[in-house]
Amino acid sequence: MMMRWIAAFVLVVGASLPARAAVDIQEVTSPGGITAWLVEDHSIPFTALELRFKGGTSLDAPDRRGAVNLMTALLEEGAGDLDAQGFLKARQDLAARFSFNSGMDSVSVSARFLTENREQSLELLRKALVAPRFDPQALERVRGQVLSTIASDEKDPRTIANRTFDRLAFGDHPYGHAPDGTRESVTALTRDDILAAHAATIARDRLYVGVVGDITAEALGPLLDRLLGDLPAEGAPMPDEVAVQLAGGTTVVPFETPQSVAVFGHAGMDETDPDFFAAHIMNQILGGGGFQSRLMTELREKRGLTYGVYSFLAPMEHAALVMGQVASANESIAEAVQLVREQWADVAENGVSADELEAAKKYITGAYPLRFDGNGAIARILAGMQFAGRPITYIETRNDRMNAVTLDDVKRVAARLLQPDELHFVVVGQPEGLSATQ
Secondary structure (H helix, E strand, O other): OEEEEEEEEEEEOOOOOOEEEEEEEEEEEOOOOOEEEEEEOOOOOEEEEEEEEEOHHHHOOOOOOOHHHHHHHOOOOOEOOEOHHHHHHHHHHOOOEEEEEEOOOEEEEEEEEEHHHHHHHHHHHHHHHHOEOOOHHHHHHHHHHHHHHHHHHOOOHHHHHHHHHHHHHHOOOHHHOOOOOOHHHHHHOOHHHHHHHHHHHOOHHHEEEEEEEOOOHHHHHHHHHHHHOOOOOOOOOOOOOOOOOOOOEEEEEEOOOOEEEEEEEEEOOOOOOOOHHHHHHHHHHHHHOHHHOHHHHHHHHOOOOOOOEEEEEEEOOOOEEEEEEEEEEOOOHHHHHHHHHHHHHHHHHHOOOHHHHHHHHHHHHHHHHHHOOOHHHHHHHHHHHHHOOOOOOHHHHHHHHHHOOOHHHHHHHHHHHOOHHHOEEEEEEOOOOOOOOO
16 A cells, blocks of 8 residues: 655634644555555544545436435435435444435535444445435435425526526536426436446546545555445536536526526636736735625625625636626616626736735635634535645645735736636516617
């Protein structure tokens, strides 16, 4: 078994002032070739395990939308010789916690278990991953839950706005479709479709593992093989890259409501881009910084047009966006949209001030250590770093790289990233004084 030790440092928040403590991240490779990042913590007899499978709901077959989402929801509804009730009882008897979630680009599995029950807990998890039952009764029950969620989403203006934006941006690419499918597609799914979705997504060639807690590197290697060694070697091919198809303008979706919701954005920046750190700081100033952001100051603090407005970078596996959202009364949404456009253009043309840059850096670097607030959170971070292609030294170097960003860097990146003429708004509601251009 191979191990590579890297010391990374995070702030640990104590009862009074923060203190700096070392966190050792070990790269562990099992005898069977499965790699994990491990942080040992023997202070309590407890371990958190995070699995991330690249692919997610974007691997749905075109005529089987929602299959991966439904499959993921069924993973703890019986496995091996245990039906749904038997699986639940076994997990509760072991005081173990499992959760299974699907996103557009990944299926994630979180497990929490006591050291004394480690072997039994991971054997139960192995059954869920390798031998899920997908019993007809469980399938129909969970299908009903998914259909209920879809029906609720069809009446939610924010969901409608986001789904419309995705459809306009990505067309027939998987990103252009709802990850949980439609009423028609989910109703038509069969057990064979669920089995196919499982084979497409739960495989070793797209797996990333983070482990934190009361386990040594020597013990973890063989455990990884027992837990994951029986998974298929390969899953389905990944989707193609997709160009953002939006042009600047406004789309209005009529919806009876006193308040309109607007989702806006255009093509963004890949997370591996060397300028991503500068883009992150720029977005913090524009719309990611809560009450300190430009958008919040102009729309809420000065004019009272909204309770909240924000922007964010949205890098995905096969495309990237820079986006935002705002809600305002029907009679004021047009003014809110115009102000967003003006701030977008101002930052693109003029950059930001030195004071704004300093405040953004202070917040971003100070908030980062607070993410490391427990074994589970750290395990998710470790899996996420691998998933995003970050080096094992990322935790150690991340804040230094943020602090190295200059005012000129932010101005250059703002001019490159923010494209006011390409900004597209999808407005759901009954907006007054706002005409659709598409």
